[in-house]
Amino acid sequence: MSKSLKLIAGVADAALTEQKSDKSERPARKGSVEDRMYHEIYDAIMEHRLPPRTKLTEHSLCEIYATARHTVRKVLSHLAADGMVDLEPNRGAFIASPSTDEAHDMFELRQMLERAVLDKLAAMPDVKTVIAPLRKMVASERKAFLTHDRPTWIRLSAEFHTALAELSGNALLVNMMRRLVSRTTLMIASVEAPGNNACSFDEHEEILDALEQGDAALAQSRMAHHLGACADRVQPDDPGAFDLRSVLGRST
Template sequence: MAARPKLVTAAAVRQEPREFERQQEARLPPEERMYIEIYDAIMEHRLPAGTKLTEQTLGEIYDLARHNVRKVLGKLAADGLVDLEPNRGAYIASPSEQEAHDMFELRQTLEQMVMQKVARQATAADFDKLRGMIERERDAYMQGNRPLWIRLSADFHIELAKLTGNMLLVDMLRRLVSRTTLLISNAETTGQQPCSFDEHLLVVDALQKKDEKGAQHEMAHHLEQCACRMLKRPEKRFDLRAALGKGDA
């Protein structure tokens, strides 16, 4: 499954990442815009696990026929973000506790492989890019921009996987990272953040020193911290239009 479209230049991202993206997204075809906006709403926890995605409402929001809406939902399902249930419809993925443990166990295995490959073959330019991502992640957190921080935290793991050059590995991790991001608690305690920029920085420091074992240790610890905070399913109902920033129109 293709990655979420990259719509921004490095300079623009550093200035106003979301505003610039929104301007470009507004010019996309409705199907692509729907995919990106739902993807972001899920990854940023504006649409929490278990939320129903109603075809009729989405069709009205994006002025799309139902078969086009189904195509987008199918793409999100392939990404691991949406579950399609026969005779019930589409729901934001809500993994069970057992699936959550299984996913983090698999991530541990795959990301250890990533550490091994990146420690051996990443370049100085690669590490500069990773450190830039961590800086943006830190900035987003310090500015209280939790949605952007969550997305950047997830993107960091995908970027590491890309440095291996193994696209099958990238696709597998993208699905797992997307799906496990849904499980991170909405009520983290300050100083105990899952997918924190501090933990990411320790990983990169070890990798740049070509300390393969050290990098594997830091990544294993980081993923253990992430796995400790499973999402508590909210009981309240969510307004689909509001979560997608569409108001009452």
């Protein structure tokens, strides 16, 4: 089996596991410690406040959130299913840190999946209405940039791609995209100012413009350029030791 096929199989298996998971084992009660821990860690990873390879020690998380070890383990399992955390036998949980080769393979897979999504959306007779919520998302992305809210800008620029997949109505595809977007976002350099770089609101808006015209080829071309620029910005990072308390649990 080729490397690309192995990657597709691995992502699909992870997506199927996520799709079949018992919702009772996932953070569900809004405001619960489990829910808050998941979202604080998820946001900190997506916003590059917790760098790749940071170790998420169960003992530290138990202290930060004043909760039991089994709750911490459920949250870490959920984050691992979403591609944000790697669980290593006898070593523990670490913020995911895909290799440069893996990151580029994932971007190649994203090119294929997002091309299919755009093809399906462009063929919808009511595509303008369907993508209207994404127009609002891009507007929020633009506002976050103009107000120098970089954490929100990073999160929205990543969520745009998952939101596109959700419009396809294919739950398995959405889970695959969520995992791929999460892991590739980890690898995009966090030190660059957004400006006209990849994952900017300008490029997202241009993709929506092409969809609204029903021009699948143009939308796919713009997406290919967009993702290619993202892949070019991949920069592995080795942060060394990191204090979880400096980022997590501040709302307690």
